[in-house]
Amino acid sequence: MTRENCRIARREGRGEDPWSSDFFRALSDRYRRFALYYLLEHDRVSIEELATVVAGWAHATDGDVVGRERRDRIHASLLHRHLPELEAAGLVAVDRGSDSVSRERWSLPERETVEQSLEIETDRERP
């Protein structure tokens, strides 16, 4: 079964509920949200670049300088924890051969929710 069909099957199993709890669990972590926001614009990125973007976005924007160590820790947590969660929610596909991640086709409610979250989260952080 393809990943897409799994998601559709899960939804149909719950009687046309547009939401899965996997989706909200995916959104519940800040690093995962920043990853999704970046993937809104760039539908395929290297995991290394995604780690750099998440590190910069989450930490550099509020006045910190993010060094190599912290970026590498974020890279590891993306690889081992966050990307698998996003994959389980059907939002991304990880290509371990090329160390890259691409955005899966998001449903309209999913896309709108991520966009809404982006607006709220980046607005709140403005001084």
Next chain:
Amino acid sequence: MSFRRLLERGPSRRVHLTVYAGDESDLLEGIDFRNATVERRRLPPDDADGFVVVHDEDEFVAAVGPAELARLVEPAVHDPWSAALGREYRRLYELFRGTVFESLERRQLLGATREVEHRAWTVGNGTLRVGFQRRAAFDDQLPVYARLAAETDLAVHVYGAWDRDPPAVDGLSYHRGNSDEIGSFWFLAFDGGDGERAGGLLAEERSPGTYAGFWTFDRTLVEELSTAAVEAASAAE
């Protein structure tokens, strides 16, 4: 190698900067780099402030936000012995060391100058060479160098193309030179003393108040700056 040649050649660092920001952002715009490539990648939304990622060739160095970058553009200039010149100040100058800026303002160079002088002050020994394009600029800074000379074991050598030496100050040696090299460049070279914290700077005023130049913490390049000063001064004597 002369200062002229050193500035033309520039340091060997190859920096790559990626600006992640919204379409409306002007982050890093208006800063003219010579040996750094700048790439822009879109971050949503349109008005995202963003951040800049610094790579040394392919190696990630750091990600830095607009507030930090603003401190490079508008540094708070402190005395070299000020506690305000701490880790954060140093970190920013470390990030952009060896990058040639084509149009720095005097205040921005002064910020870098202070970082080098702070190293000299902290180590407290070794040789500090400093050259001024204009006598008035040195007269302004004389109290700083007088204090560095008085309160440390630093050997402080001052270079300029003026007609008469400035007032004698204990610990300061003056060297007058020709105006092709000495007097045409603003430079510093601190050899690091026994603390191995070398630092240097080289800049040339291109138009009133606007300079092309770089700062460096590379020991070899600092030695080259030092040699250029000594050779230019001895050629004039």
